[in-house]
Structure formats: C-alpha cells, structure tokens
Amino acid sequence: MAxxxxxxxxxxxxxxxxxxxxxxxERVQEFDPTNSPGKGITACLVAMSGDPRPPTxxxxxxxxxxxxxxxxxxxxxxxxxxxxxLLGKAGNLITRLAADLTLGGLVRVxxxxxxxxxxxxxxxxxxxxxxxxxxxxDVTVPLIINDVFPEAS
Amino acid sequence: xxxxxxxxxxxxxxGIDCSGDTGAWSITSPxxxxxxxxxxxxAMERLALTRDASVTCxxxxxxxxxxxxxxxRANAFSQVLNFDTTIICGSTLGDPAFSGRYRLPNxxxxxxxxxxxTFSAEFAGSSYGAEWGHLLTAGKRTxxxxxxxxxxxxxxADGGASTTLGWQAWLHVFAFxxxxxxxxxxxxxxxxxxxxxxxxxxxAATAITSQRLEGGRTATVRxxxxxxxxxxxxxxxxxxxxTRNVTATQFQAA
Numbered sequence: 001m002a003x004x005x006x007x008x009x010x011x012x013x014x015x016x017x018x019x020x021x022x023x024x025x026e027r028v029q030e031f032d033p034t035n036s037p038g039k040g041i042t043a044c045l046v047a048m049s050g051d052p053r054p055p056t057x058x059x060x061x062x063x064x065x066x067x068x069x070x071x072x073x074x075x076x077x078x079x080x081x082x083x084x085x086l087l088g089k090a091g092n093l094i095t096r097l098a099a100d101l102t103l104g105g106l107v108r109v110x111x112x113x114x115x116x117x118x119x120x121x122x123x124x125x126x127x128x129x130x131x132x133x134x135x136x137x138d139v140t141v142p143l144i145i146n147d148v149f150p151e152a153s
Numbered sequence: 154x155x156x157x158x159x160x161x162x163x164x165x166x167x168g169i170d171c172s173g174d175t176g177a178w179s180i181t182s183p184x185x186x187x188x189x190x191x192x193x194x195x196a197m198e199r200l201a202l203t204r205d206a207s208v209t210c211x212x213x214x215x216x217x218x219x220x221x222x223x224x225x226r227a228n229a230f231s232q233v234l235n236f237d238t239t240i241i242c243g244s245t246l247g248d249p250a251f252s253g254r255y256r257l258p259n260x261x262x263x264x265x266x267x268x269x270x271t272f273s274a275e276f277a278g279s280s281y282g283a284e285w286g287h288l289l290t291a292g293k294r295t296x297x298x299x300x301x302x303x304x305x306x307x308x309x310a311d312g313g314a315s316t317t318l319g320w321q322a323w324l325h326v327f328a329f330x331x332x333x334x335x336x337x338x339x340x341x342x343x344x345x346x347x348x349x350x351x352x353x354x355x356x357a358a359t360a361i362t363s364q365r366l367e368g369g370r371t372a373t374v375r376x377x378x379x380x381x382x383x384x385x386x387x388x389x390x391x392x393x394x395x396t397r398n399v400t401a402t403q404f405q406a407a
Contacts, residue, residue: 054269055213057173058162059244115269147173151161152292153243 003063003148007106011067012045014103015141018096019043019069022089036130037072041089044070053116053144055108061149062108064116069093069139074132083124086137090122093139103143111142118142163241163292164210165325165392166224168361170293174221176271177211178240180251182283206253206283207276208238214262214270225274228257235279237363239323239394244292247306250394252323253283254365281365281404284321286396287311289338289380293327296334296382296389304344305379311397314342314376318398320350320368324391326358331386333357336393338366341377350374357384358391367404374398 001007012030019028026040033044046068052061071086094112097120101110112120121140126133163172185202212221228234239252255276262272289306312318324336338353351372355364368374374397382389 054176055174056176057213058164058175058178059160059172109268111268113267115265115267119267153157153161153245153248 001108001145001147003065003145007145008047011065011103011106011143012047014106015045015067015069018093018100019045021096022092024089032070033072033129036132037134039074039076041085042072043089044072046070048140052149055116055144055146057147059151060147061151062116063145063148064111064118065107065143065145066118067141067143069141071137071139072127072129072134074134082135083137086124086135087122090137090139094120097141107143108146109144111144114142116142116144157242159242161243163244164221165239165241165327165363166221167236167238167363168325168327169219169221169224170327171210171212171221171224174215175210175212178208180206180208180240180283182206204278204282206255206278208240208251208253208255208283209276210274212272212274214272221274222272225257225260228260236276237323237325237365238276239325239392241288241292241392241394243288246288246291248288250286250288250323251283252286252321252365252394252396254279254281281321284396286321286323286394287378289322289378289393289395290391293390293392294380296391297387299381299383301381302379305339305341305347305377306395307344307377308374308397309376312399315373316397316399317371317373318401319370319372320374320398321396322353322355322366323394324355324358324362324364324366325393326360326362326389326391328388328390329358329360329386330388332384333359334382334384334386334389334391336391337381337383338393338395339379339381340375341379342375344377347377347379350378358389370401370403 048066050065053064056062123138186199190198242249259275335357336355338350339347341347
C-alpha cells in the first residue's frame with residue numbers, strides 16, 4: 001500500500017464517517033479546536049504518531065499510524081451523566097471500527113488489540129479551551145498499513 | 154569496507170520473493186566434529202565432519218498467491234520437497250547472498266491473543282550445506298529480451314584474480330512470459346572479454362523455478378562474473394547468486 005497526502009485524507013474521511021454515524025455529535029472536526037467548541041459533544045480527529053512496526057518485511061517497512069478521536073463535552077447537570085455519555089460514544093465507535101477492520105480497504109488492519117504495539121485505548125481527562133473546561137475522552141485508533149516504504153541500498 | 158545494517162534485505166524461496174512476508178531470519182552453519190584426542194596429547198584434537206545449515210524465518214500470514222505462506226504450505230503433506238533458498242543482503246550487484254537447499258522439517262504457526270498471525274519456518278540443509286556468495290544480478294533483474302551486460306561483478310576479494318577450486322550458483326526465476334529463457338554465467342579476466350563458464354548454463358526455464366549448478370572442483374574461475382540471458386521471451390524476472398570457492402569443497406548430493 002502507498003501512503004501520502006491522498007491516503008491520509010482518505011483515512012481521515014473514513015474515520016470521520018464512522019464518528020458522524022454515531023449520532024448525537026454536535027460537530028465533527030478534523031483538527032483540535034482552538035476556540036470553545038460548543039455545549040454538545042464535539043469530536044476531533046487528530047493524527048498522533050507513526051512508526052514502522054511489524055508486519056515490516058526484510059526490504060519494505062509497514063507504517064503504524066496512530067490517530068486519536070477526541071470527544072469533548074463541557075460539564076452539565078447532572079455531572080454524573082458526562083462520563084457515561086462520552087464512554088457510550090467511545091464504545092459505539094470501537095464497535096463500528098471492529099466491524100470495519102480495514103477501514104474499507106484503506107489499511108491492512110485497525111490494531112484493536114495492539115499486535116504491533118499500541119492498541120485501541122480510551123483515556124479520560126480535562127482540558128480548558130477558550131476559558132471553558134471540557135471533559136475529554138481520547139480514543140486511540142492505531143492503524144497498520146502494509147508495505148509502505150520499500151528499502152534499497 | 155563500509156559497515157552495514159540489515160535493512161533492504163530479501164528472502165527468495167524456490168523462485169518466490171518472500172521478502173515482504175518475512176520480518177526476521179537467523180541462519181546457522183554448524184559442522185560436526187569428532188574427538189580424536191590421543192592419550193599422548195595434552196590438547197584436544199578434532200576432525201571436522203559433515204557440514205550443515207539451517208535458516209529460521211519469522212514470517213507473516215498472507216494467503217495470497219506468491220506469498221511465503223503459499224510457498225511452503227504444501228510441505229506439510231510432503232517428504233520430498235526441497236527449497237532452494239537465498240537470503241540477499243542488499244540489491245546491488247555483488248551484494249552478499251546466502252544460498253542453500255533445504256528441507257522444511259518444521260513450521261510453527263502462531264495466532265496470538267493480540268490478534269497477530271505469524272509463523273516460523275525452520276529450514277534444514279539438505280545435501281549441500283549452505284554458502285555465502287555474491288549477487289550477479291542487482292536484486293531481481295528483469296530482461297525483456299536476450300541480454301548480455303557489458304561488465305560483471307568483481308570477485309577479487311574472494312581469492313584474487315583467479316581461483317581453481319570450483320564454484321556454485323543459484324538461480325531463482327520469479328516471473329516468466331515466453332517460450333524459454335536460458336541463464337548463462339560468464340567469467341572474464343579483464344571485465345570486457347567474457348567467455349562462458351564451463352557448465353555454467355542453467356537449464357532453460359519456462360516458468361517460476363529455482364536451480365543450482367556447480368562447476369568442477371578444480372574449475373578455474375576468473376575475476377569478473379556476469380550472467381547473460383538467451384531465448385525467446387518478453388519478460389524474465391530472475392536473480393542469481395554465485396560462489397567462487399576459496400577453499401576446497403566437495404558435495405555428494407543425495
């Protein structure tokens with residue numbers, strides 16, 4: 001598989017399609033917000049890291065590309081409902097991704113269990129954006145793309 | 154000499170390029186020894202016995218045609234299959250290559266809990282041990298018609314201007330379209346006037362295949378080596394590894 005800007009855009013759009021299909025998301029954006037994103041759930045798609053990992057062959061490297069789907073929600077009453085709302089979205093997203101392990105053929109596999117390092121993970125925290133505090137839930141989505149970088153001496 | 158790493162290598166098994174399906178390899182070339190220390194000796198004496206070789210490859214499951222998995226899976230049902238295998242340490246003319254003929258007594262397939270599916274193919278030498286040689290092709294060479302390169306690979310580092318201890322050669326044909334292609338090895342003293350090496354013509358190939366050749370045990374091999382192709386074809390993708398012996402070597406093939 002090749003990997004360049006077009007492939008990155010296609011992956012970004014495929015992930016965005018899955019996020020939009022969850023429903024109940026106020027906005028889906030393909031970058032981290034610089035202003036207060038709103039009162040409902042916002043989802044952001046951010047590429048985080050990449051490195052060659054197995055199934056890297058003797059003369060060609062694979063690419064493990066890690067994306068994060070970041071869900072943001074400002075605290076609202078009842079406060080106890082915030083985390084379940086975000087966790088519900090994350091769970092549904094993972095369910096969708098597990099049912100589309102190649103992202104429609106764009107990647108070799110979504111590394112659900114971390115066979116090449118990072119697995120799909122959930123991380124919760126807080127972040128302040130534009131003076132507003134948001135509850136944050138990151139879903140790490142590691143993708144493996146085969147045979148990206150041929151090697152020659 | 155420039156130190157090098159192991160990037161950009163390749164693994165050829167019986168005319169199949171398994172490089173992309175292989176993540177790692179290890180090779181051993183053990184030799185048996187017999188203790189013949191007499192009671193009048195104060196240090197061990199040993200005789201060298203049979204040569205051997207083994208290659209262990211860590212490979213990735215790939216069910217498509219032409220994959221490492223497809224190349225060796227029939228071995229599970231066979232006692233007769235041999236695999237000519239060449240590990241190439243680069244894709245430049247003259248790069249080192251480790252070649253041998255092997256049985257495949259064990260393959261371990263592993264589906265791990267993390268979802269990975271890999272296998273370990275353990276090749277054991279059969280008849281010839283194994284040998285380090287050099288590529289006479291820049292990795293895989295593609296000829297679309299009969300081709301005779303003007304110059305060859307310099308083997309001066311392997312025994313000087315000329316050796317008289319014979320040679321071995323390994324051919325892998327990866328793809329072929331046409332009637333047949335004959336790959337012939339030539340040597341030269343000056344890298345311009347080449348002549349055919351005695352016994353250096355592989356059997357005409359008509360499909361994916363691998364072959365081994367050896368010259369006489371006292372055959373003279375001059376300094377420069379190259380490979381020509383002849384025949385009627387529109388596409389021949391092949392690779393050749395060649396060993397010029399610098400010590401006396403015998404083979405008694407089964």
